[in-house]
Amino acid sequence: MDYLADERKKAEFDVDEMKIVWAGSRHAFEVSDRISKLVANDPGFRKDTRTMLARKELFKNTLRKAAYAWKRIHDLHLSEEEASRLRFYVDEPAYTDLHWGMFVPAIKGQGTDEQQKKWLPLAYKMQIIGCYAQTELGHGSNVQGLETTATFDPQTDEFVIHSPTLTSSKWWPGGLGKVSTHGVVYARLIINGEEHGIHGFIVQLRSLEDHLPLPGVTVGDIGMKFGNGAYNTMDNGVLRFDHVRIPRNQMLMRVSQVTRDGKYKQSDVPRQLVYGTMVYVRQTIVADASCALSRAVTIATRYSAVRRQFGSQNGGPETQVIDYKTQQNRLFPLLASAYAFKFVGEWLTWLYNDVTQRLQASDFSTLPEAHACTAGLKSLTTTATADGIEECRKLCGGHGYLCSSGLPELFAVYVPACTYEGDNTVLLLQVARFLMKTVSQLGSGKKPLGTISYMGKIEHLMQSRCTVQKAEDWLKPSQVLEAFEARAVKMAVSCAKNLSKFTNPEEGFAELSADLVEAAVAHCQLIVVSKFIDKLQQDIPGKGVKQQLEALCGIYYLYLLHKHQGDFLATSYLTPKQAALANDQLRALYTKVRPNAVALVDSFNYTDHFLGSILGCYDGNVYPKLYDAAWKDPLNDSVVPEGYHEYVRPLLKQQLHTAKL
Ligand SMILES: CC(C)(COP(=O)(O)OP(=O)(O)OC[C@H]1O[C@@H](n2cnc3c(N)ncnc32)[C@H](O)[C@@H]1OP(=O)(O)O)[C@@H](O)C(=O)NCCC(=O)NCCSC(=O)/C=C/CC(=O)O
Numbered sequence: 338m339d340y341l342a343d344e345r346k347k348a349e350f351d352v353d354e355m356k357i358v359w360a361g362s363r364h365a366f367e368v369s370d371r372i373s374k375l376v377a378n379d380p381g382f383r384k385d386t387r388t389m390l391a392r393k394e395l396f397k398n399t400l401r402k403a404a405y406a407w408k409r410i411h412d413l414h415l416s417e418e419e420a421s422r423l424r425f426y427v428d429e430p431a432y433t434d435l436h437w438g439m440f441v442p443a444i445k446g447q448g449t450d451e452q453q454k455k456w457l458p459l460a461y462k463m464q465i466i467g468c469y470a471q472t473e474l475g476h477g478s479n480v481q482g483l484e485t486t487a488t489f490d491p492q493t494d495e496f497v498i499h500s501p502t503l504t505s506s507k508w509w510p511g512g513l514g515k516v517s518t519h520g521v522v523y524a525r526l527i528i529n530g531e532e533h534g535i536h537g538f539i540v541q542l543r544s545l546e547d548h549l550p551l552p553g554v555t556v557g558d559i560g561m562k563f564g565n566g567a568y569n570t571m572d573n574g575v576l577r578f579d580h581v582r583i584p585r586n587q588m589l590m591r592v593s594q595v596t597r598d599g600k601y602k603q604s605d606v607p608r609q610l611v612y613g614t615m616v617y618v619r620q621t622i623v624a625d626a627s628c629a630l631s632r633a634v635t636i637a638t639r640y641s642a643v644r645r646q647f648g649s650q651n652g653g654p655e656t657q658v659i660d661y662k663t664q665q666n667r668l669f670p671l672l673a674s675a676y677a678f679k680f681v682g683e684w685l686t687w688l689y690n691d692v693t694q695r696l697q698a699s700d701f702s703t704l705p706e707a708h709a710c711t712a713g714l715k716s717l718t719t720t721a722t723a724d725g726i727e728e729c730r731k732l733c734g735g736h737g738y739l740c741s742s743g744l745p746e747l748f749a750v751y752v753p754a755c756t757y758e759g760d761n762t763v764l765l766l767q768v769a770r771f772l773m774k775t776v777s778q779l780g781s782g783k784k785p786l787g788t789i790s791y792m793g794k795i796e797h798l799m800q801s802r803c804t805v806q807k808a809e810d811w812l813k814p815s816q817v818l819e820a821f822e823a824r825a826v827k828m829a830v831s832c833a834k835n836l837s838k839f840t841n842p843e844e845g846f847a848e849l850s851a852d853l854v855e856a857a858v859a860h861c862q863l864i865v866v867s868k869f870i871d872k873l874q875q876d877i878p879g880k881g882v883k884q885q886l887e888a889l890c891g892i893y894y895l896y897l898l899h900k901h902q903g904d905f906l907a908t909s910y911l912t913p914k915q916a917a918l919a920n921d922q923l924r925a926l927y928t929k930v931r932p933n934a935v936a937l938v939d940s941f942n943y944t945d946h947f948l949g950s951i952l953g954c955y956d957g958n959v960y961p962k963l964y965d966a967a968w969k970d971p972l973n974d975s976v977v978p979e980g981y982h983e984y985v986r987p988l989l990k991q992q993l994h995t996a997k998l
């Protein structure tokens with residue numbers, strides 16, 4: 338029986354068409370739909386007991402699943418796209434994520450043609466398994482501070498990779514702990530006693546015969562991480578080198594080269610391309626944010642429609658908690674954010690592909706913008722998603738705290754995204770640097786392009802005032818864009834003015850960093866809002882689909898406007914009355930979305946297997962499932978628990994004795 342059938346009947350739009358919008362294309366939808374069902378129906382990919390397993394058992398099970406996934410990919414002759422979807426729906430962090438997600442891209446992006454020809458076929462066939470070994474015990478954010486050394490030995494034409502201190506131990510790389518045979522290792526290049534900065538090197542770590550560490554290599558797992566199950570399926574590792582020798586041609590030499598006679602040569606590409614793998618991965622993390630958030634929102638929305646508290650009249654049913662405005666005010670902006678992040682993720686993928694093509698044609702002009710966009714949007718979307726998953730847990734009340742809700746594990750797996758691939762604050766400071774540079778160049782005749790083109794309208798934006806007179810005026814895209822542009826430009830200019838008061842710009846930057854981060858957030862929010870609005874300019878087929886997306890877009894920007902109204906009011910763009918009208922319009926949009934809420938999460942097309950949540954199951958039959966699951970917990974295997982006779986019974990006896998006294 339479908340306990341959510343009545344909710345589904347209320348939908349005012351074509352869910353099948355919305356599924357296609359969400360997937361990105363009909364083809365992408367069909368691939369995702371087919372592969373997600375294939376995974377869901379295969380008992381080899383079960384994950385319902387994951388949070389109950391001890392680490393060793395959990396990890397072995399992950400190894401089994403990764404091997405099984407590889408076998409299925411081969412047996413079914415899956416394409417690269419289908420294989421990547423299969424790994425996604427298996428939904429278990431594993432060494433393969435870093436192999437495919439960082440090791441292969443690092444070689445592709447930083448290796449010469451010759452190096453790619455040698456290493457990629459081995460990696461594609463998984464005849465070698467790689468990790469990305471950059472972070473150390475002492476340094477993660479400060480890449481220039483890494484201590485591992487790669488010293489060129491002209492006698493033998495080799496590099497000597499060495500960890501000179503405890504803090505230079507590589508620490509965190511996923512897949513390194515127990516599985517990787519190779520790593521792209523980042524180290525300071527030293528030639529003839531002269532330092533040439535951080536470079537990547539392909540280093541073999543373990544024997545391909547018996548998997549033992551090679552001479553000079555000390556390697557292991559760094560230990561349990563946050564949460565049950567969760568990211569503990571991953572073997573994040575520690576690695577030390579004691580003068581390990583590798584051939585010269587294992588330095589990744591696309592950006593710079595070391596010749597046989599020890600000369601250091603720089604190609605005509607910017608040295609920042611050494612950081613290129615991080616740019617690539619940050620872009621994928623933005624797309625992943627919409628997946629993680631939409632998953633949590635599906636659970637919270639379906640459960641909020643099932644759950645009833647208070648409000649029964651004449652013995653009738655109580656109120657569905659989704660009908661409380663407070664619940665809507667917490668839930669619907671997250672639903673809207675999931676869609677917003679999806680569309681900005683699509684745009685960012687386009688931007689990344691564009692910059693990659695330009696780089697191939699030696700056009701480096703858009704690299705700083707690509708870095709700022711990937712860094713800023715990675716930071717914005719992962720922070721909002723991690724907070725959003727936790728909010729969804731609270732939206733599910735007490736039951737959200739059960740592992741069987743799926744939310745604790747989802748949060749534990751997701752929350753390190755705020756740290757890895759660049760700590761979110763550190764990345765926002767990169768955006769702030771980019772903004773300050775842009776503001777300082779405004780008078781120079783250099784026209785700001787792309788996502789900072791609004792800075793070109795600085796004179797207009799600094800003086801303009803909001804013209805909203807009634808709540809519906811907040812539905813006009815041009816009005817909204819101007820509001821977000823005026824706020825972003827005014828915050829950036831205010832920071833730039835304050836910075837100019839310092840004689841030492843670096844000191845000023847450090848002193849004002851909290852304000853700079855806020856200016857960076859305002860800029861990034863403008864990007865997300867503008868890309869959502871751009872999406873709505875496209876032809877979107879399907880009955881009611883565009884109208885629902887317009888409502889969600891409105892909820893996204895009006896919620897931000899309400900939350901940050903202090904910024905908007907402080908920059909004098911808005912009056913308090915106009916801010917209040919924005920809030921009136923926001924409430925009206927909640928009412929519009931309410932009957933469509935369950936259908937809007939159905940449009941994500943997640944299987945019950947992928948959701949891994951009793952509260953979010955498609956049929957809404959929550960209570961019997963919760964009740965049955967409780968009895969399946971290993972603690973209920975016996976009526977009297979192990980340890981009773983040892984620890985509980987003596988206490989009870991002692992109480993009896995005391996009572997007698
Ligand atoms: C903090 C960073 C970004 C910069 O540090 P800093 O020392 O201040 O700068 P540099 O001197 O190195 O460079 C200054 C210059 O370069 C520009 N820039 C920086 N990064 C990039 C880039 N990626 N692409 C293009 N340009 C870049 C910067 O804007 C400056 O330009 P100017 O014009 O102002 O000179 C950096 O050190 C950093 O990225 N830190 C974070 C480290 C990080 O992300 N590590 C990830 C490790 S892998 C991982 O976490 C894996 C996780 C698992 C998983 O994903 O599943």
Ligand SMILES: Cc1cc2nc3c(=O)[nH]c(=O)nc-3n(C[C@H](O)[C@H](O)[C@H](O)COP(=O)(O)OP(=O)(O)OC[C@H]3O[C@@H](n4cnc5c(N)ncnc54)[C@H](O)[C@@H]3O)c2cc1C
Pocket residue numbers: 435469470471472475476477478479508509510511568573753756757758759760761762763766
């Ligand atoms: C689950 C997980 C997986 C990972 N996988 C990998 C991997 O595969 N390969 C790899 O190489 N690395 C990996 N990492 C490491 C990760 O990239 C780093 O942890 C990350 O880059 C942050 O660096 P850090 O740990 O040095 O943090 P720190 O820089 O020490 O941050 C600590 C605090 O200091 C603040 N801070 C630091 N610098 C500044 C500044 N300049 N201004 C203001 N505040 C500052 C930060 O905001 C933060 O609050 C992984 C990490 C995790 C958690």
